[in-house]
Amino acid sequence: MDESRVDAYLARIGVPRPAAPGVEALREIHRAHLMSVPFENLSIHLGQPIVLEEDLLVAKIVDQRRGGFCYELNGALAALLTALGYHVTRLAARVFGGDRRPGLPFDHMALRVDLDEPWLVDVGFGAFTHYPVRLADREEQHDPGGVFQVTPGGEYGDLDVHHNGSVEYRLDARPYELMDYLPTCWWHQTSPNSHFTRSLTCSRLTETGRVTLSGAKLIHTVGGEREEVTLESDAEILEAYRTHFGIVLDRVPVVANPPVPTG
Numbered sequence: 001m002d003e004s005r006v007d008a009y010l011a012r013i014g015v016p017r018p019a020a021p022g023v024e025a026l027r028e029i030h031r032a033h034l035m036s037v038p039f040e041n042l043s044i045h046l047g048q049p050i051v052l053e054e055d056l057l058v059a060k061i062v063d064q065r066r067g068g069f070c071y072e073l074n075g076a077l078a079a080l081l082t083a084l085g086y087h088v089t090r091l092a093a094r095v096f097g098g099d100r101r102p103g104l105p106f107d108h109m110a111l112r113v114d115l116d117e118p119w120l121v122d123v124g125f126g127a128f129t130h131y132p133v134r135l136a137d138r139e140e141q142h143d144p145g146g147v148f149q150v151t152p153g154g155e156y157g158d159l160d161v162h163h164n165g166s167v168e169y170r171l172d173a174r175p176y177e178l179m180d181y182l183p184t185c186w187w188h189q190t191s192p193n194s195h196f197t198r199s200l201t202c203s204r205l206t207e208t209g210r211v212t213l214s215g216a217k218l219i220h221t222v223g224g225e226r227e228e229v230t231l232e233s234d235a236e237i238l239e240a241y242r243t244h245f246g247i248v249l250d251r252v253p254v255v256a257n258p259p260v261p262t263g
Contacts, residue, residue: 001054001058001079001080001082001083005058005062005083006080006083006084008062008063009058009061009062009076009080010080012036012037012061012062012065013029013032013033013035013036013037014032014035014036015028015029015032017084018084020085021081021084021085021086021115022115023115023116023119023132025084026081026086026113026115026119026121026132027131027132029077029080029081030121030123030130030131030132031130031131031205033073033077033123034123034130034204034205035204035205035206035207036204037061037067037068037073037123037204038066038067038202038203038204038245038247039067039068039069039073039124039125039126039201039202039203039204040066040067040068040069040201040202040203040245040247041068041069041196041199041200041201041202042066042200042202042247042249042253043066043068044188044189044196044197045200045253045254045255045256046249046251046253049189050068050069050071050072050185050189052071052072052075052178052179052181052182052185053178054075054076054078054079054178057072057075057076057079058076058079058080060072060076061073061076065246065247065248066247067202067204067245067247068124069124069188069196070108070109070110070122070124070125071109071124071181071185072124073123073124074090074109074110074111074121074122074123074124075090075109075178075181077111077121077123078090078111081111081113081121086113086115087113087114087115088111088112088113088121089111089112089113089114089175090109090110090111090112090175090176090177090178090180090181091109091110091111091112091171091172091173091174091175091176092105092106092107092108092109092171092172092174092176092180092181093107093108093109093110093161093169093170093171093172094107094108094169094170094172095107095108095168095169096166096167096168096169096170100167102154102169102170104184104187105172105184106176106180106181106183106184107169107184108124108125108169109124109181110122110124110125110169110171112135113132117134117135117136118134118135118136119132119133119134119135120132120133120134120135120150120161120171125168125169126201126203127145127203127210128145128163128168129143129145129146129148129163130143130144130145130205131143131144133148133150133161134150135150135159136150137150138150138151145163146163146164147163147164147165148161148162148163149161149162150162153167153170153171154170156172157173158170158171158172158173159171159173197255197256198255199214199215199255200213200214200215200253200255201213201214202214202241202245202247204244204245208222208223209221209222209223209224211244211245213237213240213241213244213245215255216230216231216232216237217229217230217231218230218231218240218244234251234252237252238251238252
């Protein structure tokens with residue numbers, strides 16, 4: 001990223017250029033990213049392929065004023081932090097499912113940022129930590145998003161990341177390149193078994209909680225209280241994308257692969 005792209009990215013999330021790559025600047029960038037750039041999977045339902053190239057990921061966030069899912073959000077943030085002088089490593093994670101077992105390798109991308117100590121940086125997991133988490137600390141860490149804890153996981157030096165007492169994902173501590181996530185990113189875009197092909201979501205952090213648009217359901221969560229409204233028309237849905245997420249679309253995304261009812 002050149003200097004003009006760095007400035008444009010920082011303007012997108014409303015953060016001034018830090019004087020030096022430090023912890024406080026990292027914390028500010030992390031929270032501002034969550035507040036400004038939504039976690040969303042709209043491209044999958046608009047027929048827009050997700051290509052894991054840094055320039056394209058940054059362009060989607062900065063120029064198109066869009067968001068994305070983990071590979072896009074953390075992939076773009078890694079480029080920004082590296083350009084600002086941070087030492088960034090991409091980590092792969094296996095997300096725990098309802099059966100409480102870790103899922104696919106490379107199911108999730110998170111970041112390790114090394115300063116005086118290693119930090120877990122993750123703006124691509126939806127409702128999660130607001131600020132970076134200490135990777136070497138095994139005690140509970142309190143955050144506005146909940147209580148987080150990093151513990152040893154598995155047999156190969158992996159780390160389990162817990163949120164409010166439940167393990168969310170298992171981190172592989174080895175470094176990876178962006179291309180290493182290509183197969184699983186493609187799977188999430190195309191497989192009928194991927195939850196991303198079976199549902200629509202667009203969600204971001206707010207000053208008071210969270211705002212989410214899931215299909216036609218607009219959900220505001222404030223202080224743990226959830227208020228849900230069903231939007232009645234495509235025009236209302238498109239306006240909600242503009243108003244709450246700054247996303248301008250010419251048509252409403254439609255789930256092409258809805259889940260099959262059971263029972």
